[in-house]
Amino acid sequence: MIVSNYLAKRFEELQRRQEAALVAFLMAGDPDLPRTLEYARAVEGGGADVLGLGVPFSDPIAESPTLEEAAHRALRHGVHLQDVLQIVRELRKSSTIPILLLSYYNPILRLGEEAFARRCSEANVDGVLIPDLPIEEATSWVNQARKYGLARIFSATPETGDERVKQICEFSSGFLYLVSRYGATGAREALAETALPLIERVRPLLPSDLKLVVGFGISTRPQIESVVRAGADGVMVTSALVARIAEGISPEALSAYVRELKEATRCPSPAPS
Amino acid sequence: MIVSNYLAKRFEELQRRQEAALVAFLMAGDPDLPRTLEYARAVEGGGADVLGLGVPFSDPIAESPTLEEAAHRALRHGVHLQDVLQIVRELRKSSTIPILLLSYYNPILRLGEEAFARRCSEANVDGVLIPDLPIEEATSWVNQARKYGLARIFSATPETGDERVKQICEFSSGFLYLVSRYGATGAREALAETALPLIERVRPLLPSDLKLVVGFGISTRPQIESVVRAGADGVMVTSALVARIAEGISPEALSAYVRELKEATRCPSPAPS
Amino acid sequence: MASATKPSSVAKFTELPKEGKFGEFGGQFVPEILMPALRALENDYLSIRTQARFQNELKALRTDYCGRPTPLYFARRLTEYAGGARIFLKREDLLHGGSHSINNALGQALLARELRRSRVLCATGSGEHGLATAMACVLLELQAEIYMGAADIERHATTVEQMKLLGARVHAVTRGSQRLKDATHEALRAWVTHLQDAYYLIGSSVGPHPYPLIVRDFQRVIGDEIKGQLLRREQRLPDLVVAAVGQGGSAIGTFFPFVQDEKVRLLGVEAAEAASLTQGTVGVFHGAKTYLLQDEHGQVQPTHSLAAELDYAAVGPEHAFYKKLGRAEYIAVSGREALEGGRLLAELEGILPSLEAAHAIYAGVQRAKKLKRDQIVVITLSGRGEKDLRLYYDRQQLSGQAV
């Protein structure tokens, strides 16, 4: 099994430094392509360990309103998969930050799973997260992702029983994305009550080569600190960033915000795997 | 059987003079009571042989729109049965013209048939025509009318078969009112085609003491002439008068119009009964 | 509570009115011009009504076209709410067109076709009867001529549009108050001038004989079905049968099959704003002797019910007869109470009744409260309530939270 180099390396590095990863997600094309590039660099500059780019889709289900609206804005500018890959190529010219794509399944299916995997690989994408592709539907995708060396990011939630977590892990590579709270994504001040026990429950189920990244609703330092202390290898921040971009935050300010969040990942994790 | 004096006498007189009767109907209270009195006197002055007064009713069925609207105007002034009787008493002070009332059945029922008959008789009304009281429903009314000496005017129509005409005649006194055309009342220029054969058919069915008055849609001299020539003992003019009053005709002009119609009743009848 | 039927009174009922009368009520108080037509209609109808061919065709169309039999629905939640007798609803609201009107319109249209009339005349107030007539006429290839007051046309524009889509000719009557009675007068005028080829289709059990008989014959399927359904389901008759009374068609259809069943009490519910049976006096109106809202001069009084089809100054003569005999009890329910009854049904059973039917619901629930749990109340749910949505909704808005 090949895991994309940048991503695996970054996790190794972070483990050495006793830091958790900060995975920062943006919606590609929101508000437009050039600014996505600027924001991506700002996020990297702020210390994000992994960059995620959302591929806009017309009908994201069970998505946070923040992300849905961002996708719609991007679509109004005609931003599609090929444009997102173009951004990746652009970024790659000057950066080795691990890059993940988040795309609903239909644009992938439309292009063809293999073509999609190939193009991702060609653009040096490190991994892909398909929110509406549960493991039951993922067999052929996993084969393509394997073939093209893409990390296969799947999710687990408080609803997912232990057995199923284990099955999901078998399909996964890179990290397991743990959705820390009930409900669709969206930044919340307080961390959902379910987050910490969930981490505790899931942590022991993971194979040693799979990291644990926790997300959904994370936007503050204290949230990150408690998640990291509970044993997460990383946190994913999405809506908090997209919302700030929607409000027209400057790249500099976004960078500062990311830096602040990144700080919180440096608190000591009690049980490094 | 008592037949009201004025009416019987008038028919005798007309027969002597070889004239047919002109029965002129007005809606009492339209446009108001004082003017009804004026118009009534004008009609009499014009030579009408019999005066008919309609008692306004809220829901006259199968009535001409002209009469229905006149009734509604009268009702808006609060004119009811007792006011109509008051007009009769007023007229009686100076006139012996036979006076008929035309009233729908409900106001009569409300007062009580006997009370109604008595009051009519006291006011020197000569006869009553109840358009929605067919003979099947008329037994008790006929008894009251007999008792109080009121002429009982019933109708026959082109729809009425010979047997039924004979039955109606048995309930009637004064005259049989022959509705000369299909449809509800209302002045028409041409006399309905059904009128003349109808007169020919009905004439022989009448007992000798019952006159034949033809109406519905009569408004011109030629109509009256042909009806009289066909054997009618009289014609009834209603909507033509009510419509002119609705248009605000002066009493003098109404009088002149009646005089013109009366002229037409003087043409020789071929077969005086 | 209704006084129980006097045993003797039941003996007085005959299926056919005697000489056109139900006791002293009914008759034929119409201009002579209509008498031969009514006589002919009576004769023709009396022979047709027992013909198997006619009855079979009617039955087939009722079943396949109208959706009969309609369910007899046990209203569990309404029953629990009332906490007394079990309440069943006779679901006439599920019929084609949305109310019991089609029972009568279809029957009479079939009769018109048997009589070889090509045109069917009718007068309608809210348009409900007009629409049912238009439907039946389309089906039987007759030309529907609908007379409707101009004011009513404005108020019930969508129903008028439906009638027109069905190919009916809609005649706007601009005379008088421009409402039902004016439309009735205009339709009668049209009838009088087309007695040979037109059939006059009366919408409820009013008018001169034989119309109240005809309408009852076509509406009694309601009560007949209730009886059969309840006997099959509960092996017994209801204790109380409730129906709204406007002109009285659906109510007579509900009551008649139970008239001889002395133990079944009958409750007719009028709109308090048009309560001819409970507040009227005996009079003659639109061809029949009956209870009537009239003033001391015998002039017919205007009525003011929110429920368009209850807004009529008189009532079918057979109800007058039942009232006089004490065979049925009649009460009045206000528009406000009816709205409450309708909302209750919506909130407890998911059924929005016509405002007319809501009068019966309200009264039926009140009565059920006072009866025992082993007793049975059947309420005729004569129509659905979409047409009255605005009234329900505005009222709910006014009173904040619903019942």
Add this chain to the structure above:
Amino acid sequence: MASATKPSSVAKFTELPKEGKFGEFGGQFVPEILMPALRALENDYLSIRTQARFQNELKALRTDYCGRPTPLYFARRLTEYAGGARIFLKREDLLHGGSHSINNALGQALLARELRRSRVLCATGSGEHGLATAMACVLLELQAEIYMGAADIERHATTVEQMKLLGARVHAVTRGSQRLKDATHEALRAWVTHLQDAYYLIGSSVGPHPYPLIVRDFQRVIGDEIKGQLLRREQRLPDLVVAAVGQGGSAIGTFFPFVQDEKVRLLGVEAAEAASLTQGTVGVFHGAKTYLLQDEHGQVQPTHSLAAELDYAAVGPEHAFYKKLGRAEYIAVSGREALEGGRLLAELEGILPSLEAAHAIYAGVQRAKKLKRDQIVVITLSGRGEKDLRLYYDRQQLSGQAV
């Protein structure tokens, strides 16, 4: 004409989808958060669906509350007009609420109650499904939470008023296009946050497994009744069965019972302005793989049917399967043609169909013309047309005289 079913294809049908799929279609393309809920729903449903108690209660409510069986009506005049095969109409328009929607809403609400959920969530476009859900929830004492786009709420204000009168909570969705898809997303969000006590009630045979199965199970009563009624009446099966296809619920309910009857041809009729089966390509939408109107990037395309309930970019996966196998034929009919079909039914039979159903009427009549007089076409008349009156009427006004 439809190509006859390939004999081999019938063998491929199984009552239950295999691994949540009809052939390659269907499945569960949903976020992981929903998977355990769907799995549990599948397990629970598979055990409940065969329970006699559940089926008996469903049957009783269908009969007494909804008005089943609905008639199978021989449309004499429509048949004469077409001059070919005899046309029968399955009268789903007579059901409580005015369309086939209640079949599904009631079934799923009953399921929700069995699963001890207290709240029922649904998304609705024109409000039809929302209203049916509100009715079923009232009946079964569940709280209905209806998600509806703000634009749709404005367009269908009276339906919204009805839902509110029935005690439903109506959530106006002001995001995006403020229409059905936005409402769907919002309802799913609500579901995800209340998985324990809420039941998500999908209105048609779309969405992830097991919903297409559930909806088909509750709608197949249409086809089952057609089959029984026609066998009883004509001792034979129909030659052609026609149904409108929006998301495909009423059509799958009509078709499924005939799938194994190789000689019965099945015709699904889409709106040309939203024709996913005839103009779409395979994609994944709202949880299932199916035919979908999408651009070259896999973005879902907007649709523009006048018929609110056909205005959907995808279709139930079982139809995709039937299409692929050639078991059913699917064609598209334009809004203009549908209006013509609807007016025809009004003018010939006195029945105004929903504009959705009018698509099937139009296509069914066209096909009947080409069939022989001894053949039989059954068209599912899935809803009544009052809601579309304005469209019919305005169009009639425009084109002067009707068809």
